Amino acid sequence: MPASLHLLSLPVEILLKIVSYVDKPTQLERYTTQFSSEETCNQIAPLLSVCEVLRALAFERVCAKCSIEINDDSGQSLVTFEGWPKCQKLPHASTIAKYARRVSLKVDFWDILNGDACEILENAAWIQSAFPNVVKLNVLIIGNFIGGDFYTLEAKRQNMIQFAQSIRTIMPKASKVKIELDNGLKFIEKSQATSQLLNSLVETLYRDSVQRHLKIYVNEFQIGMLPSCITGLTHVVASIHHDSHATMMLLHKSAHSLQSLEMNFHNKTHVSYLVSGYDSSAIEYPNLYKLVLAEWTIDTPHRKPSTGNKHIPFPKLKLLSVDMEYPFSDETLFKGNSRTLECLMMRLDPITIDMLRTSDTFANGQYAKLRNVTVKSLDPFSEVQSISDYIYTSFVLKMSPALQVFIDKAVIMDHNKLSFFHNSPNLTGLRILNLPEMTVHMSSLVPLLKSLRQLEAVECKYILDDLGMSADCVRSTYYPLSARLKFISLTAYEEACDDVFRSIILLALVCPALMRCHMPHDWREKFNSYVDSTVEAQSLSLYQDRLLAIKYVEY
Structure with a gap:
């Protein structure tokens, strides 16, 4: 019987799942790789030449946009x-x-x-x-x-x-x-x-x-x-280079219908009119679930506004991004949304941290749905050096009792700071850890992977081996170190190839699920050569298939 007849006998719902399977990225892929739509379309292309049902389903995919x-x-x-x-x-x-x-x-x-x-x-x-x-x-x-x-x-x-x-x-x-x-x-x-x-x-x-x-x-x-x-706008993206009055009036007319708002300011003093009318009336956004605030330049200091205790402008926020100096003198952006906020991205400075700690904004684990936190410094040149590692890290890691994704672009961190992560009870469910400026040593990474059993992806600058053990010894001592670690991403371009490659091989030997490494594009040939020579020189032929199975992903 022709294969197409077997396919035609399947319910359309099943056929649709077959087609959709090839172009649906996992959550891990969304955070760790650039998903290639062109590659997906080429995977679907053969379906255009088979039975009518699959061809129609393929058309729905490749003609959707x-x-x-x-x-x-x-x-x-x-x-x-x-x-x-x-x-x-x-x-x-x-x-x-x-x-x-x-x-x-x-x-x-x-x-x-x-x-x-x-x-x-x-x-x-x-x-x-x-x-x-x-x-x-x-x-x-x-x-x-x-x-x-x-x-x-x-x-x-x-x-x-x-x-x-x-x-x-x-x-x-x-x-x-x-x-x-x-x-x-x-x-x-x-x-x-x-x-x-x-x-x-x-x-x-x-x-x-x-x-x-x-x-x-x-x-x-x-x-x-x-x-x-x-009126009745639901989603607005606005970049304001000049007078904000007309734009703010437009937003005020749709305040009750807005669901998503992204604003880029040339002057941060305009931010106050988001929550206050020109007649000083309180403006609230009862249905807003996404708020993104940014500024074109690091502006001069200004007097930050505040809102009254009864004024809750954003009660249903799920995503909050503040890519600028925090624009209020109090916790205005966090009022009333502790039960809804799921994703937070913000710049931190000593004044903002002190304000949020004083107001107990993140106290008592009240942000129970907050799964994704990305933090960075306010000024990329000064970083957050005026804040001690302990104050900064302990504050950030206490934001939520249920973090799954943590991305820290704030400072060039010492690898010893990893101890904050594996000693924090809040992070038992952490799945993705992104520390792009940190050089991680194996001696710090091993206890981290032991304590964070759900961790699937790690991004850092380097991973360097300082264990002083042979590959066989590492395998016999730590296997299995992590059953879930699938992805390693390195952000560095400097020439430390051999040290990095050795660490990748050691991780592959003790982490059975590790299958993908994200490294600079010009490292591919060096990495493959290193694996081949290491397998031969260190009597690792028993693990040759395991090491060669690692998929090299270029930038």
């Missing part, structure tokens, strides 16, 4: 499918458009205003098939307009609405709509009129959508370009 670029110079729309394997010829867009789930549309602002974009779109060869199953729509508006045109404001408004309506007709199920105003987009004249035009475009594109994303860059040319009348 589509890009459309409207080009007025050529009078055409260029359609590409990002996941399509390079080894396969791309069919006409009209035959595979039904498989698309996400579309990214790139269009010039002026082409929308003068009606050219709508005309190109409606005359496209694939327009009849449309994109009936698209759920996510990303619209990138590029270009510039300086004025002096011959179109009335009403004519341009109608062109805006007609273009947006055409998009909605082509993609009737698009319920997650993202609109991005490109960083280079300029509109110097008639800024108030531009805002009205953008309101018309955005309101129509957002129609019937459950998620409303907006990405904006507020520079001197775009202050008046914000779609100021829009």
